[in-house]
Amino acid sequence: MTRLGTHVQVPFCQTKCTYCNFHTGVFSRDLYAPYVEAVCREIAEVPRLLSENRIDNVPNAVVDTAYFGGGTPSLLDPAGLGQIIDVIRSSFPTQLEEVTLEADPETISAEKAKAWRAAGFDRISMGVQSFNDAELTAAGRMHRRDDVSRATEILRAAGFASLSFDLIAGLPHQTARTWAASVEELLRLHPEHVSIYMMEIDEGSRLGLEVLQGGARYSAKALPTDDAMAEFYEHACAKLAEAGYGHYEISNWALPGFESRHNLKYWRREPYFGFGAGAHSFNGAQRWANAHDPAAYANSILSGHFPVEQLEAVTANQALEEELFLGLRQLAGIDLRGIETKYGARIGPRIKELVSQGLVEWDGPLLRLSPDRLTVSNEVFVHLLE
Numbered sequence: 001m002t003r004l005g006t007h008v009q010v011p012f013c014q015t016k017c018t019y020c021n022f023h024t025g026v027f028s029r030d031l032y033a034p035y036v037e038a039v040c041r042e043i044a045e046v047p048r049l050l051s052e053n054r055i056d057n058v059p060n061a062v063v064d065t066a067y068f069g070g071g072t073p074s075l076l077d078p079a080g081l082g083q084i085i086d087v088i089r090s091s092f093p094t095q096l097e098e099v100t101l102e103a104d105p106e107t108i109s110a111e112k113a114k115a116w117r118a119a120g121f122d123r124i125s126m127g128v129q130s131f132n133d134a135e136l137t138a139a140g141r142m143h144r145r146d147d148v149s150r151a152t153e154i155l156r157a158a159g160f161a162s163l164s165f166d167l168i169a170g171l172p173h174q175t176a177r178t179w180a181a182s183v184e185e186l187l188r189l190h191p192e193h194v195s196i197y198m199m200e201i202d203e204g205s206r207l208g209l210e211v212l213q214g215g216a217r218y219s220a221k222a223l224p225t226d227d228a229m230a231e232f233y234e235h236a237c238a239k240l241a242e243a244g245y246g247h248y249e250i251s252n253w254a255l256p257g258f259e260s261r262h263n264l265k266y267w268r269r270e271p272y273f274g275f276g277a278g279a280h281s282f283n284g285a286q287r288w289a290n291a292h293d294p295a296a297y298a299n300s301i302l303s304g305h306f307p308v309e310q311l312e313a314v315t316a317n318q319a320l321e322e323e324l325f326l327g328l329r330q331l332a333g334i335d336l337r338g339i340e341t342k343y344g345a346r347i348g349p350r351i352k353e354l355v356s357q358g359l360v361e362w363d364g365p366l367l368r369l370s371p372d373r374l375t376v377s378n379e380v381f382v383h384l385l386e
């Protein structure tokens with residue numbers, strides 16, 4: 001039996017956040033129902049769609065996780081979300097252990113929360129990002145601080161025992177004081193899981209473009225410095241540790257037993273199938289992605305075609321790089337000796353320099369990032385992939 005993850009990509013948002021560089025956007029609500037129908041059809045027809053595209057199915061797969069991400073999947077009608085879970089259950093052998101829905105705080109109501117539980121969701125990942133209203137407003141978010149506590153109460157009352165909150169370190173107008181207040185409020189609400197992402201600046205977002213090209217619309221000039229961002233991250237590391245959260249991946253913390261089973265698959269190179277526009281999949285030997293445009297995706301699926309945009313066989317060298325790059329994101333580290341044996345590679349000599357710089361710790365077969373140097377982990381990855 002091979003455990004298989006499923007990801008359902010929902011690329012719809014109410015507005016576009018200024019920092020967002022994802023393939024998501026604001027689309028007519030008329031597209032939601034055909035999109036759900038297309039996702040259901042893609043799931044139900046997976047064996048045919050894969051074989052027609054010369055993609056290997058995963059033998060003896062049992063689906064144990066489902067993750068609805070976006071975008072803002074909580075915008076879809078709960079009945080449509082439930083329909084997708086039902087199709088997963090009827091199309092694969094399933095032993096679902098974690099079924100996550102990403103939800104933005106302002107989209108959460110008591111009726112929806114009840115319907116999500118009834119549909120089979122047991123975990124909600126809330127896009128909190130900040131508890132400071134000035135930061136939320138500048139970032140183009142729709143919710144405000146009070147919406148998060150209101151949504152948390154609703155979700156707890158509906159029976160959700162597993163909540164995850166995302167925060168972003170490095171939003172415009174963020175200061176050490178506002179960051180500390182956000183972390184404090186997060187700890188007060190006590191989610192079981194926390195993700196903290198560092199702001200990324202690139203030309204894929206409006207804020208990123210303003211940083212690169214100038215302008216005053218998206219508060220680029222109010223962005224904290226890289227050093228400040230690193231301090232925010234380290235502050236959160238300390239506070240979360242004090243509060244009993246285990247730091248298990250560079251950007252992720254959990255109370256014991258609440259690590260994300262689904263996301264662990266990505267770092268462990270375990271197979272997962274992605275459904276929906278822009279969804280990515282991995283069967284252990286090939287990686288592929290669906291067309292990004294939701295209307296083109298839905299039309300393609302509903303006319304019986306699999307809208308694969310990229311398909312590549314993972315070479316042994318790429319697989320080795322992935323084992324290092326993805327595996328090392330987990331703070332427990334990787335079995336370097338085992339990886340060397342598996343790929344017939346010698347990586348030890350490249351590691352020694354990183355050890356002498358204090359960037360990694362190497363103890364017997366185990367290699368891991370130095371816990372006090374996580375803010376410069378990119379240096380390790382660049383060096384390893386050279």
Ligand code: SF4
Nearest residue numbers: 013016017020024071
């Ligand atoms: S809600 Fe998320 S996916 Fe949608 S625009 Fe904002 S950051 Fe991007």
